[in-house]
Amino acid sequence: MARPRHNTLPALLERALVETPPGRGVWVALSGGMDSSLLLTLAAEVCHAQGRALYALHVNHGLQDAAADFEHHCRALCRRLGVALTVARVAVSAKGMGVEGAAREARYAAFAQHLPQGDTLWLAQHRTDQAETWLLAALRGSGTRGLGAMPARRDSGGITLLRPWLEVPHRSLVDEAQAFERAGTLVWCDDPTNADTVFERNYLRHRVLPLLTQRWPHAERALGTAAHHMQDADALLEAYASEELATLKLAPDQLDAAALATRSRARQRLLVRTFCRQRGLATPPARRLDTLLDQLNAAADAQVHVAWPGACARLWRGRLYLLTETSLAEEPLTARAVQSEWWASRDGNALLKTPLTATWRRGGEVIRLAGRGRRDLKRLLAESGVPPWERDAVIVLWAGETCVAVLKAPDTLLYQAEGWRLTTHHAERRGPASGNG
Secondary structure, three states, rough: OOOOOHHHHHHHHHHHHHOOOOOOEEEEOOOOOOOHHHHHHHHHHHHHHHOEEEEEEEOOOOOOOHHHHHHHHHHHHHHHOOOOOEEEEEEOOOOHHHHHHHHHHHHHHHHHOOOOOOOOOEOOOOHOOOOOOOOHHOOOOOHHHOOOOOOOEEEEEOOOOOOEOOOOOOOHHHHHHHHHOOOOOOOOOHHHHHOOOOOOOHHHHHHHHHHHHHOOOHHHHHHHHHHHHHHHHHHHHHHHHHHHHHHHHEEOEEEEEEHHOOOOOHHHOOOOOOOOHHHHOOOOOOOHHHHOOOOOOOOOOOOOOEEEEEEEEEEOOEEEEEEEEHHHHHOOOOOOOOOOEEEEEEEEHHHHHHOOOOEEEEOOOOOEOOOOOOEEHHHHHHHOOOOOHOOOEEEEEEEEEEEEEEEOOEEEEEEEOOOOEEEEEEHHHHHOOOOOO
């Protein structure tokens, strides 16, 4: 193989290789285009010299007729280089985020699905890609996190994403790839959609960035530097917010709403967004977030509910809850809701085990508790401080017409009836019970 003309490219890969501990796999995200084909070619050379195993992952989005050609090229290139290839075929559903965004979501989901924990994935993105990403974020009105564009390294879901060439101008990659092409050692597929300026990124690449660099020759480098500054600012804000959240947190999913309300609006926004990220939830859009923050001082008995795609916030009794937007009670009662098979015995007689049936709470249920007599379940739940939206996701266990126990989905025991003893194949997973007989 001809030696690379730009020696910085393999040197950057050697540096990236150090970040993956021995015994862990190194992967290349291989689209089949020029950049990723060049990355795989040089990565194979570097990994072979260091005695490290290399793998490739191709995500077939199935969005264009050329998708099969790209997959065929990736298979041929990996065979020639002796690199094991995994092909992930994904379904892309725009759902309001646009084709580009939906394809990106599907691609990252495939990365998480196919890479073993602890492995590293190399991406071929470069300085021009970074400049485009920064401009897109700015045009969408993004905050510090969005304006940080693409980090050179990101640890996510147990895998590491590395962009070894993020500060390399695209021209260097083009020169190197063409040198390999002339030597007959590299071919790639040209994506026919790359010239279509209907897509936002292509419009920036072909129409906007050339004008910017014509007037400001170092525009791409400057935008990359701005992204670095935003990454630093975001990291500092995240650290400060995490320290402050420790003083506001009342439970894993709850903040002290009254204390939060004493902060400035900018601080409130930062704290709520950071708490969402800590909980793995989507952060609220700006208008939804302001709607929520306007109601932090709502009356204790008010039931504030603000939802956005993938998450929601609720205010109740001075607590701010950040939750996934789901409703188990709207689904059939299946193993998803009850994760244990429950039985009951009467008066401790193990020989009289009774299989139980489970229903969602419908209203009007009554349970007899030791020392408290017959109690209305609705009143019990209110007295116990169970939030209103959780009361419909309460499971009632029945022995015939008798209410034997009450669970919080999936199998946390809240109450059991006087004289009954519950058993389950997964008893060790039960939480503490209250009002037990």
